[in-house]
Amino acid sequence: MRAVRLSAATAVATVTALTAVTGCTQKSDAEADGSGAVKVTATDDACKVSTTKFPAGHVQLAIENKGSRVTEVELLFPDDRIVSERENIGPGTKSSLTAEVKSGSYRIACVPGMKGKGHRQDVTATGGTVAERDPRLDKAVADYRTYAQEQADQTLPKVKTFTDAIRKGDLAGAKKAYAPSRIGWERTEPIAESFGNIDPKTDTRADGLEQGQKWTGWHRLEKALWQDKKIGADEKALATQLDKDLRNWQQRVGKAVITPTSMANGAKELLDEVATGKVTGEEERYSHTDLVDFKANVEGAEKAYDLLKPVAAKNDPALAKELDKQFAALDTLLDKYRQDKGGYDFISYDKVGKQQRKELSDAVNALAEPLSKLAAAVVK
Known part of the structure; x- marks a missing residue:
């Protein structure tokens, strides 16, 4: 699934002067009104920005979707x-x-329909590098990097249990191992998706394929196990490919560039992942193990928030109080669907009724709104 992705490498060091599509020699709207934000207007056939040059450091995009x-x-x-x-x-x-x-x-790209490359504007960040920041944020970044690597390291053995069962033709064993193999990935999906080609190979659903893309990864195997109810030579080969692709992810996690704002934005996008894929039942449409992914996404978001909380709580105490409240409420609600205490044995999502799904959706939305303010809170 798509989600906000943390950068996998540093920016190109050399600044290249770019032609200003909207007239970079003039004052931008952001400069004129003193807001400091780059205004982005998205339509069905264009992506307009108020300026193509802005100072390096903390950059805010003020986005308006005027499309259909x-x-x-x-x-x-x-x-x-x-x-x-x-x-x-x-x-x-x-x-x-x-x-x-x-x-x-x-x-800057605007992607109508959230598919393809969309419409783009070249922009340049000029001047100095990112300003000196609170040392507590440096610690948060370091701790989050450690957390992300631990999740990747712990995922590989669980994936091997899953793929070994497929290679043995053990349908029941593969089904049992499927959901646990995804927990570490779902907790750190923003980093996982930052590496470009890994996520499409491992976590794409059938309706998310780009033109000409071969369907591989977890969800291709999920369909074979639950809908097709078979394991053949193709599935065994796909299992081995999944092992390879996830080893690549594990080896690259430590090279991801992580910042406080990308941590905060990633937490928000994990909640968006829940709202658009898990609550709807679209993500795990064959296995109905959506609540396992749901819980893992929430845990990943909460981990990022907990690490950033010392600074966020100082800069915006009311926001931190609201986030504490909404995370606790969502965690309590999810506990209602556990079949074991503190584990990941959740009920099948096809047994969650329409009203219950609305309750889950409302709780996610109640958390997502204040979480969208976290990035701004940590750079005040």
Whole structure:
């Protein structure tokens, strides 16, 4: 699944002067009104920015979707690696995105329908590097990096249990191992998706394939196990490919560039993942193990928040209080669907009724709204 992705590498060091599509020699709207934000207007056929040059450091995008479809806005390196993004911006709505960038060349992309490359504007961050920050944020980043690596390291043996069962033709064993194999990935999905080609190979659903893309990974195997009820030579080969792709992810996690704002944005996008894929039952449509993914996404978001909380609580005490309240409420609600105490044996999601799903959705939305303010709180 798509989600906000933390950058996998540093920005290009050399600043390349870019042609200003909207007239970089003039004052931008942000400069003129003193807001400091780069205004991004997304439509069905364009992505307009108020300025193509802005100072390096903490950059805020003030986004408005004037199109007819839901869209996402991405801040990209020139080679399409994602610095950060905001998904699920509905028609006629506004949103914001705070990112931390070094001097260099970037692109801002608006993606109507949240598929494909969308419409793009080249932009440049100029001047000095990111300002000195609170040392507690440096500790938060270091601790989050450790957490992400631990999740990857713990995932590989669980995946091997899953793929070994497939290679043995053990349908029941593979089904049992499937959901546990995904927990570490779901907790740290923002980093996992930052590496470009790993996520499409491992975690794409059938309706998320790009043109010409071969369907591989967890969900292809999920369909074979639950819908097709068979394990053949193709599935065994796909299991081995999944092992290989996830080893690649594990080896690259330590190289991800992580910032306080990308941690905060990633936490918000994990909640968006829940709202758009897990609550609807679309993510695990064959196995109905959505609540395992749901819980893992929430845990990943809560971990990022907990690490950033010392600074966020100082800068915005009311926000931290609300986030504490909403995380606790959602955790308590999820506990209602456990079949074991403190574990990951949740009921099958096809047994969760319409009203119960609405209750879950409402709790996610109640948390997502204040969580969207976390990035701004840690850079005040």
